[in-house]
Amino acid sequence: xxxxxxxxxxxxKQSIEKALKNLTLRTALGKxxxxxxxxxxxxxxxxxxxxxxxxxxxxxxxSAPKLKELALEFKKNAEANxxxxxxxxxxxxxxxxxxxxAKQRGVKKVVKSKSMxxxxxxxxxxxxxxxxxxxxxxxxxxxIQLAKHRPSHMVLPAIHLTKEEVAxxxxxxxxxxxxxxxxxxxKIARRELRNVFLSADMGITGANIAVAETxxxxxxxxxxxxxLVTTLPKIHVVLVGLEKLVPYFSNIxxxxxxxxxxxxxxxxxxYFSIITGQTPNVDGTLKDLHIVLLDNKRTDMAKDPIFKEAxxxxxxxxxxxxxxxxxxxxGHVFGSIYTxxxxxxxxxxxxxxxxxxxxxxxxxxxxxxxxxxxxxINIPELILELRRRLEKEKGPSFLQxxxxxxxxxxxxxHQILRNASKVQKPFVKEGFIRHLPMFFSSLTEYRSLPxxxxxxxxxxxxxxxxxxxxxxxxxxxxxxxxxxxxxIGESVIKVLNKxxxxxxxxxxxxxxxxxxxxxxxxxxxxxxxxxNIEAILRLKAKYVVSACPTxxxxxxxxxxFLFKTTGHEDMLxxxxxxxxxxxxxxxxxxVLINQQRLEPEKIRDFKEVTYHDSxxxxxxxxxxxxxxxxxxxxGYEILEMYEADMCCGMGGYYSLKFPEISSPILERxxxxxxxTNAKLVVMDCPGCLLQIRGGFDKKSEPIxxxxxxxxxx
Amino acid sequence: MVNxxxxxxxxxxxxxxxxxxxRFKDKHExxxxxxxxLEEGNFKSSDFNWLNNSFLNDSDKRYISEKFPGINxxxxxxxxxxxxxxxxxxxxxxxxxxxxxxxxxxxxxRIISMLPEVHIAIVSTSKLLEDLASLLNRFHPQKAxxxxxxxxxxxxxxxxxxxTIGVHGPxxxxxxxxxxxxC
Numbered sequence: 007x008x009x010x011x012x013x014x015x016x017x018x019k020q021s022i023e024k025a026l027k028n029l030t031l032r033t034a035l036g037k038x039x040x041x042x043x044x045x046x047x048x049x050x051x052x053x054x055x056x057x058x059x060x061x062x063x064x065x066x067x068x069s070a071p072k073l074k075e076l077a078l079e080f081k082k083n084a085e086a087n088x089x090x091x092x093x094x095x096x097x098x099x100x101x102x103x104x105x106x107x108a109k110q111r112g113v114k115k116v117v118k119s120k121s122m123x124x125x126x127x128x129x130x131x132x133x134x135x136x137x138x139x140x141x142x143x144x145x146x147x148x149x150i151q152l153a154k155h156r157p158s159h160m161v162l163p164a165i166h167l168t169k170e171e172v173a174x175x176x177x178x179x180x181x182x183x184x185x186x187x188x189x190x191x192x193k194i195a196r197r198e199l200r201n202v203f204l205s206a207d208m209g210i211t212g213a214n215i216a217v218a219e220t221x222x223x224x225x226x227x228x229x230x231x232x233x234l235v236t237t238l239p240k241i242h243v244v245l246v247g248l249e250k251l252v253p254y255f256s257n258i259x260x261x262x263x264x265x266x267x268x269x270x271x272x273x274x275x276x277y278f279s280i281i282t283g284q285t286p287n288v289d290g291t292l293k294d295l296h297i298v299l300l301d302n303k304r305t306d307m308a309k310d311p312i313f314k315e316a317x318x319x320x321x322x323x324x325x326x327x328x329x330x331x332x333x334x335x336x337g338h339v340f341g342s343i344y345t346x347x348x349x350x351x352x353x354x355x356x357x358x359x360x361x362x363x364x365x366x367x368x369x370x371x372x373x374x375x376x377x378x379x380x381x382x383i384n385i386p387e388l389i390l391e392l393r394r395r396l397e398k399e400k401g402p403s404f405l406q407x408x409x410x411x412x413x414x415x416x417x418x419x420h421q422i423l424r425n426a427s428k429v430q431k432p433f434v435k436e437g438f439i440r441h442l443p444m445f446f447s448s449l450t451e452y453r454s455l456p457x458x459x460x461x462x463x464x465x466x467x468x469x470x471x472x473x474x475x476x477x478x479x480x481x482x483x484x485x486x487x488x489x490x491x492x493x494i495g496e497s498v499i500k501v502l503n504k505x506x507x508x509x510x511x512x513x514x515x516x517x518x519x520x521x522x523x524x525x526x527x528x529x530x531x532x533x534x535x536x537x538n539i540e541a542i543l544r545l546k547a548k549y550v551v552s553a554c555p556t557x558x559x560x561x562x563x564x565x566x567f568l569f570k571t572t573g574h575e576d577m578l579x580x581x582x583x584x585x586x587x588x589x590x591x592x593x594x595x596x597v598l599i600n601q602q603r604l605e606p607e608k609i610r611d612f613k614e615v616t617y618h619d620s621x622x623x624x625x626x627x628x629x630x631x632x633x634x635x636x637x638x639x640x641g642y643e644i645l646e647m648y649e650a651d652m653c654c655g656m657g658g659y660y661s662l663k664f665p666e667i668s669s670p671i672l673e674r675x676x677x678x679x680x681x682t683n684a685k686l687v688v689m690d691c692p693g694c695l696l697q698i699r700g701g702f703d704k705k706s707e708p709i710x711x712x713x714x715x716x717x718x719x
Numbered sequence: 720m721v722n723x724x725x726x727x728x729x730x731x732x733x734x735x736x737x738x739x740x741x742r743f744k745d746k747h748e749x750x751x752x753x754x755x756x757l758e759e760g761n762f763k764s765s766d767f768n769w770l771n772n773s774f775l776n777d778s779d780k781r782y783i784s785e786k787f788p789g790i791n792x793x794x795x796x797x798x799x800x801x802x803x804x805x806x807x808x809x810x811x812x813x814x815x816x817x818x819x820x821x822x823x824x825x826x827x828x829r830i831i832s833m834l835p836e837v838h839i840a841i842v843s844t845s846k847l848l849e850d851l852a853s854l855l856n857r858f859h860p861q862k863a864x865x866x867x868x869x870x871x872x873x874x875x876x877x878x879x880x881x882x883t884i885g886v887h888g889p890x891x892x893x894x895x896x897x898x899x900x901x902c
Contacts, residue, residue: 034879038880149878172878193885196885230886230888230889255855256855259851262851263851273732273816273817275870276870276871279867279868290826
């Protein structure tokens with residue numbers, strides 16, 4: 007299974023390694039991410055976030071198909087107030103226009119406030135080359151300009167630098183010894199940049215919103231530098247992406263409400279400036295105001311039925327702040343201007359699809375960003391779509407192709423697993439594979455692996471005697487329970503027998519297809535989906551149950567999506583029947599308990615437990631109360647862990663492809679579990695179980711790890 | 720009183736972002752407070768710049784000039800750059816975020832709230848509104864070409880995420896509410 011490793015270039019692996027070794031960055035991002043969650047929650051208190059983001063996504067989704075019209079309306083209204091508006095199709099056009107304005111007016115000094123769009127078109131080097139002096143004035147931007155770095159975070163561009171490093175940069179810049187005292191450093195920035203503001207000929211800013219109805223631009227900031235940039239120089243150039251356009255002035259309210267809270271967890275930033283047309287200069291003349299509306303593929307994006315959703319972005323960067331991967335590696339690994347989840351998508355469009363080949367793989371598909379996106383963008387799904395298109399364009403790699411041709415062929419795949427259960431024998435000790443030789447070694451460096459079972463569930467069930475009830479449940483086991491953890495499957499069956507169900511196990515079931523689906527191989531996933539649906543429907547049953555949240559998600563949601571998007575609508579009616587009957591294990595058990603058909607076994611060996619929320623269960627199936635209620639009903643006391651719903655780092659084959667990222671994410675999870683002092687951690691997902699149990703074994707930590715079916719069965 | 724509720728909410732929100740909020744029943748008390756602040760800070764007449772719109776009448780100006788001879792009620796780029804304290808009137812205040820809203824179309828009114836280290840903002844208590852939406856209902860951007868929303872002093876967290884007050888804008892924002900703006 008090292009095919010995954012080969013999918014990533016060596017240079018990319020090196021850049022990840024470099025980022026992981028940068029402890030300054032990791033500590034700063036880690037601390038920020040923790041504080042952010044709490045502070046964001048507080049900033050939103052009293053506000054209905056779901057309603058707010060419904061409103062924002064509605065406004066932005068309505069605007070996306072008519073960006074060109076909105077741009078023309080904006081132009082008309084802004085020009086009626088004395089501004090000049092230029093619609094730039096490409097970065098080239100935008101740069102040329104700005105340089106032309108600057109040259110015509112004899113500009114020598116330019117001051118800038120933070121603008122991602124200006125980074126997108128690489129404006130600074132262009133103006134510098136033309137002989138102009140260009141100064142960033144946002145403190146973080148100024149620091150990275152002095153350091154000659156790229157921003158490592160969209161909102162906190164210099165988060166990768168320490169105060170000592172900043173002091174060193176300032177010492178060089180101002181020719182005096184500067185101490186690494188933060189208030190002092192800030193004072194120096196104020197002093198140094200004040201003169202720059204006062205002597206600049208041209209100010210360049212971005213904008214957070216552009217209002218078509220009035221020709222207004224809205225700028226959000228904290229430092230007050232944008233206020234100076236828009237006030238002191240006599241020429242003001244605004245560079246703004248077309249996606250910032252909204253039709254009506256009243257549309258700014260929800261965006262202004264959400265943006266500071268989602269971006270920096272502030273109720274309000276220090277300053278919002280709304281500029282509509284020309285304003286007076288110091289001498290009473292009117293400001294020379296130029297607004298450049300940048301398209302750069304945004305209108306192409308709007309025409310794409312799937313990616314138009316990305317235009318709902320308000321650039322808050324919360325998808326970076328809550329991403330377990332971004333918080334480890336920061337923005338530099340992304341190699342482009344826009345970073346993190348949304349940045350991966352924007353890079354693919356604003357640059358080219360090929361540019362996201364490596365970075366799209368960084369998404370572990372935990373879905374945390376989707377829940378908090380104020381633009382309601384399904385970022386993980388859009389990243390999957392990138393995967394699908396990359397595969398369509400380039401075709402799967404040789405190893406990927408081999409692997410998928412195996413899992414597609416159920417008999418062959420299962421035969422290989424059976425053989426592996428024999429080959430692995432020399433490496434199995436006390437139920438774990440702790441070391442693997444040669445190029446497999448990285449797989450067991452940070453966690454032990456479970457061996458493949460001698461007798462898979464499908465074989466055990468041939469001899470498993472069940473009572474014959476009228477009511478049946480079809481059990482969809484999934485590969486891990488079938489071949490690695492058959493005992494979980496047996497527990498599932500025993501519990502359902504107790505509730506008066508006979509469990510049917512279709513032998514024709516195979517892999518649910520998630521590994522193929524989540525790596526963009528829709529056709530492989532389709533074939534598996536079809537086979538599984540047919541196998542399930544061949545048997546008559548009241549429910550379909552799976553004890554793996556990923557398999558459940560496939561049966562309940564992904565198959566339907568897959569059939570729709572791969573042009574196999576003929577399969578939809580069948581898929582919908584299966585979906586309507588499908589339950590994850592905990593949800594079904596909760597239903598049966600509520601119907602008083604089942605009483606969970608009372609506590610046996612542990613009194614206190616902690617519960618880990620698996621990504622697919624919590625964020626795709628929205629199940630998190632049920633397992634807790636089941637455990638409490640059985641008499642357990644739940645000691646909630648910190649970040650219970652944070653990914654464990656498994657992500658299916660992600661942990662094989664990026665063990666260096668998976669490992670620290672797991673590390674964090676293990677620490678959070680340990681800190682509860684519970685001696686048993688329970689979860690609903692066999693994948694998480696593999697990861698967490700293997701992690702504790704590697705550390706020889708005496709903490710029990712169990713699937714919920716094993717606890718109550 | 721409705722305004723008491725709004726004022727209390729405003730005060731709580733604005734103070735939570737490091738603004739200083741006061742309220743006086745009339746103009747004279749407000750002026751006395753501002754002068755006492757300037758005296759306590761040992762500010763000279765040239766250290767502050769008071770942009771007068773409608774708030775001060777001739778006798779107010781005379782009264783202020785007695786304490787601070789030579790005080791300049793005209794704002795220029797030079798005076799605002801030199802001033803340590805800028806004093807100006809602000810038209811609106813939003814209670815639920817502790818925000819001041821100012822029609823900053825005129826250059827002088829803009830720089831007086833941007834350049835000095837301390838900004839003293841005088842607001843009529845009657846101009847307190849509940850939220851952003853209720854403000855935008857009363858206002859059209861065609862009428863104010865530069866609309867400035869100010870919530871607390873200037874701030875940054877760009878170095879090691881440490882919140883630091885006062886970068887490019889004022890490091891102190893003192894908000895003086897006046898119930899009765901008349902003479």
